Amino acid sequence: MIEFRNVTKRFPDGTLAVDDFSLVLPSRKTTVFVGSSGCGKTTLLRMINRMVEPTSGDVEIDGESVLGGDPVALRRRIGYVMQNSGLMPHFTVIDNVATVLRLTGVKRAAAHQRARELLDTVGLDQALAERYPSQLSGGQQQRVGVARGLAADPNILLMDEPFGAVDPIVRADLQQETLRLQRELDKTVVFVTHDIDEAFLLGDQVVILDKGARIVQVGSPSEIIENPVDDFVAAFIGADRGKRALHLKQTPRGTVVVDADGRTQGSIIDVPDAVTDALLSEESVTKGAP
Template sequence: MIRFDNVTKRYPDGTVAVDSLDLTAETGKITVFVGPSGCGKTTSLRMINRMIEPTQGSIWLDDRDTSTIATHELRRRIGYVIQHAGLFPHRTIVDNVATVPLLLGTDRKKARSDAMDLLERVGLDRGFAKRYPAQLSGGQQQRVGVARALAADPPVMLMDEPFSAVDPVVREQLQDEFLRLQDDLGKTIVFVTHDIDEAIKLGDRIAVLRVGGHLAQLATPADLLARPADAFVAGFVGRDRGYRALGFSEGHELPHHEEPTVRMGETAPAASEAAEWLLAVDGEAHPQGWINVEQTAGREVTEELLYRGGTLATQGGSLRAALDACLSSPSGRGVVVDENHRLLGSAQLDEVVQLIKSEPGPAGADGDTGTGTGTQGTSGATAAVLQKGPA
């Protein structure tokens, strides 16, 4: 547990970076500090390992006041990951990872073999061990940065915009792997980002800070979306709050109906014999895409004929995924699959909307205001935008 007790950071020129911050980051959870630049989120993070000393107040690590621990001792017990990884360019990857254990006096051989295991754990091949940081891509360097922070198995990790400098695809991979790793490790993590979507994806709890270092709201992602404390938080959390909040509503039994299918490689039926859109599946009932029967009648169903724009809703998954499956499907019917991605059937948009309406709280309320007029029209228009025909 990390506890900020009335912490203020005031610079000699009078600027207040953090103002009377009271906050607890719970053990084993990810607490995200988010806010616009100048909100003091990085300053707050750096006060935890005393890279910056508070002007006033104290920060507690479990039951110890951090100001009573020698800085280098404190820091060796806290993993630290920064935006550009900050690897040591003159050391091999394995020695970068082994840095803290070596500082703590672990014998070199053991430190290195542990470091090798960690490399695998963060998704890097052991073959990288003898290379130098400059030989790795940004994403790979960031993985090494995470491995280095984990090497001494610290109970606490501080992460300062660790995924901001990599491209969106790699960022998403790193985020997913980070969550998977955290499931195993259960570290107490404080994570700084300016990206509210990243905060919502990663955080167990989110602290929204406003310029001048005031805590505006501390809440779970679902609460933050549903009940922003004030206009600033609402504005910062941004658009689509109702829709995004559906992402936290999981475990529903989605209604679904049998959906006629055609197998890949088979001949598409004549237009008169089927609905306008027909779902194509592979030999194991995994949905592949939709075919437009009028255009494909009598032809063999091949990859080129498929409309792949539709998303899939997993049974028991979020209402957001279910709604999106309906909206993105050219037929207007959302494809529902089981955990193994096998087809269960399809759901109608209004059925999903009914399910959303039955939800208690603001998510349901938001759903209510958003529907009721022209569901068919919405579905059709979205389909037209999302789908691009083979022409």
């Protein structure tokens, strides 16, 4: 469990990035910080592994303050994945993945064996092991970055807008890969994004932030969609524009679900005719997932 206790961060230029932030992030779940640029979400993420030091307050992992020990040792036991992968261009794929293990004293052969296992875990062909980052696609680079973040088998994985620089198709694939990895590996994931649809797709707990990392609403995707706490949240998730509204449409082949723009999102199956008729009599239904 990760807990922020009255955390404040003021930078030397006077910018108040985080103002008295408190929150518990549950273990073995994905918590997503989402908000517009400059709201403090990345600052919060980086205070977990002390890449940013809080001005006041504390961050605890399983009841122990992160501020009391060696920050380098702390970072080596917490996985970190960033936008644009952050790979070292002069290292091969396998050496990039093995970096943290080598820094912690693992022998080269053992580190490479673990790295090869992780290439399989993240869906990369072993033939890529000896290539350099410049020889990979953007999506492949991000997968290498995820593999490197998992190399030391950390309990916590921090992901700072990791898919923001890839095209929409690759991004969708990487999002599904993240969901699969979380199901299989059971990590505590902290994810930062400005994309509310990505937050709703990946998050067990979604934290919507305003300036100064002020929590506007926190909850599951369903809780937030069904009960936006105020106009700010409604606007942020698109509920005020009907973005989350779904409608039923009768077609010759059956009933389908369409979004606010009339695009088909799926079909209704295994629903008694009486229920379908009742639903069709309603103007719309609330969208339960992005």
